[in-house]
Amino acid sequence: MVVTSIIIGIFLLFIEGRNLIKQKEWKEIVVVISIICLAIVLSVFQSLGFKTPLQIIESWITPLGKFIMK
Amino acid sequence: MLEKGIISTRQFVLMLFIIITSFTSLHVPAILIQQAGRDSWLAVIGGWFLDVLLAIIYGYLGVRFPGENFVQYSMTILGKYVGRIVGIMFPIFFLLVCALIQRGLSHLIRSAFLPETPFEVILLSGALIIGFAARKGIEVIARVCEVIGPVYLLSIILLISFILPISEINKMKPQLEEGFPTVLVGAFMILTFYGICIMMAMFIPLNNKIENGFLAKFIAVSMGAFFVGSVVVLSIMVFGYDEVKNIAVVGYSLTRMVNIGNFLERMGIIWMMIAVGAGILASSMMVWAFSLGIAQISNLKTYKPLICPTVFLSSIIAITSFDNHAEHIRFTHYTYPIIAASVESGLIFLLFFMALILKKRGKAL
Numbered sequence: 001m002v003v004t005s006i007i008i009g010i011f012l013l014f015i016e017g018r019n020l021i022k023q024k025e026w027k028e029i030v031v032v033i034s035i036i037c038l039a040i041v042l043s044v045f046q047s048l049g050f051k052t053p054l055q056i057i058e059s060w061i062t063p064l065g066k067f068i069m070k
Numbered sequence: 071m072l073e074k075g076i077i078s079t080r081q082f083v084l085m086l087f088i089i090i091t092s093f094t095s096l097h098v099p100a101i102l103i104q105q106a107g108r109d110s111w112l113a114v115i116g117g118w119f120l121d122v123l124l125a126i127i128y129g130y131l132g133v134r135f136p137g138e139n140f141v142q143y144s145m146t147i148l149g150k151y152v153g154r155i156v157g158i159m160f161p162i163f164f165l166l167v168c169a170l171i172q173r174g175l176s177h178l179i180r181s182a183f184l185p186e187t188p189f190e191v192i193l194l195s196g197a198l199i200i201g202f203a204a205r206k207g208i209e210v211i212a213r214v215c216e217v218i219g220p221v222y223l224l225s226i227i228l229l230i231s232f233i234l235p236i237s238e239i240n241k242m243k244p245q246l247e248e249g250f251p252t253v254l255v256g257a258f259m260i261l262t263f264y265g266i267c268i269m270m271a272m273f274i275p276l277n278n279k280i281e282n283g284f285l286a287k288f289i290a291v292s293m294g295a296f297f298v299g300s301v302v303v304l305s306i307m308v309f310g311y312d313e314v315k316n317i318a319v320v321g322y323s324l325t326r327m328v329n330i331g332n333f334l335e336r337m338g339i340i341w342m343m344i345a346v347g348a349g350i351l352a353s354s355m356m357v358w359a360f361s362l363g364i365a366q367i368s369n370l371k372t373y374k375p376l377i378c379p380t381v382f383l384s385s386i387i388a389i390t391s392f393d394n395h396a397e398h399i400r401f402t403h404y405t406y407p408i409i410a411a412s413v414e415s416g417l418i419f420l421l422f423f424m425a426l427i428l429k430k431r432g433k434a435l
Contacts, residue, residue, distance in 0.1 A: 001190075001389075005382075005386060008382060009382065012378050012379055012382055015378065016375045016378060016379065019375070020375055025370075025371060025372075025375075027368060027369070027370055028370050028371065028372065028375050028376075031364065031365075031368050031370060031376060032375050032376060032379050035364075035376065035379035035380060035382075035383050036379050036382065036383075038383055039379070039382050039383040039385075039386040040386075042383075042386050042387065042390050043386055043389075043390060045390070046389075046390035052387075052390050052391050054166070054387065054391035054401070055391060057405065057409070058400075058401055058405045061404070061405045061408045061409065062400070062404045062405050064408055065403070065404030065405055065407065065408050066404050068255060068258075068407075068408075069105055069255055069259060069403065069404060069407070070104065070105050070252070070255075
């Protein structure tokens with residue numbers, strides 16, 4: 001899973017980054033890299049058994065949800 | 071302006087309709103029936119009414135800030151820094167919804183047709199199409215919605231006419247068994263699913279008549295409520311309350327009940343094709359909105375390079391955030407409504423009152 005996501009991430013960076021570097025759109029490159037890195041970090045978190053952000057949010061909010069809903 | 075596409079009011083309506091129905095037709099009817107029981111139809115009407123009231127605020131803000139979506143007018147109202155913090159919540163919410171739709175659709179395809187195929191393969195195949203659609207821009211998505219939207223609406227009308235003869239109205243009795251509180255909670259719950267129509271605030275600046283924002287949302291939510299209400303009522307009248315609360319995707323189960331003269335049967339596949347197509351379109355609109363919102367917050371020249379990384383991120387969120395389908399349903403049932411209510415109502419009310427208090431208006435006015 002981690003290896004696959006790293007490969008996909010590099011592939012996407014190559015595809016999108018090539019044109020952006022040619023056009024010297026550095027801000028765009030930073031945002032693209034940030035999104036790809038976030039995705040890879042999430043898959044690393046999962047493989048290491050850490051909770052993902054959504055699971056952390058769920059553990060905070062679910063008690064309130066169970067209080068309101070059946 | 072980052073997005074130069076223009077959409078007509080009809081496209082606007084159908085895009086919102088696709089978003090509502092694809093998000094609510096998967097697991098929501100079962101969750102709603104679990105919550106409000108035989109009174110779910112009342113909850114659907116209550117949710118529709120509350121959402122129309124919210125639409126007035128979205129429509130008003132769209133007219134007060136012409137040419138700006140809510141990411142942009144967050145920054146106009148609250149300033150550069152606080153506005154960015156509030157504004158980024160909307161794209162993040164769209165990303166979450168995209169991940170939930172992707173996961174729901176993939177599970178549906180896997181459980182109904184491809185039980186041997188790994189979940190990730192189905193999800194990533196869908197992601198490719200979502201990325202392709204989103205990269206084409208909003209005008210292309212709008213034109214596809216113009217084709218799929220009426221087909222989806224027609225499918226529910228045909229489903230009603232085919233299923234009605236085998237339904238028993240007595241299965242809807244007794245009504246209000248647990249009183250109004252369960253109906254009100256059900257209305258709140260379904261409101262949060264209709265509420266994904268806050269997307270209208272992204273579409274209003276692109277509409278050729280910005281004053282039609284409220285009308286578009288009103289029509290779309292009314293059609294969406296009719297869709298969800300029909301599925302909920304028919305499923306209770308066909309399967310009975312005790313059985314239906316254990317069915318994961320009631321719309322699909324209903325279509326499997328169609329049998330006209332032992333000749334026209336197994337209609338589930340057609341409904342699935344329409345539902346999957348609509349789901350992919352809805353996901354691509356979420357990806358488009360996330361990319362556009364992030365590009366506006368980061369002051370980028372274009373949003374298109376963000377599309378593919380965004381689809382990748384939402385797919386990873388869909389895969390990593392839930393270990394199994396039960397966790398996904400639990401999240402949709404207990405966690406999503408709270409998050410959605412705080413974004414769809416809380417943030418919009420905050421922006422609305424701050425705009426009034428600070429007397430902020432759009433730059434075009």
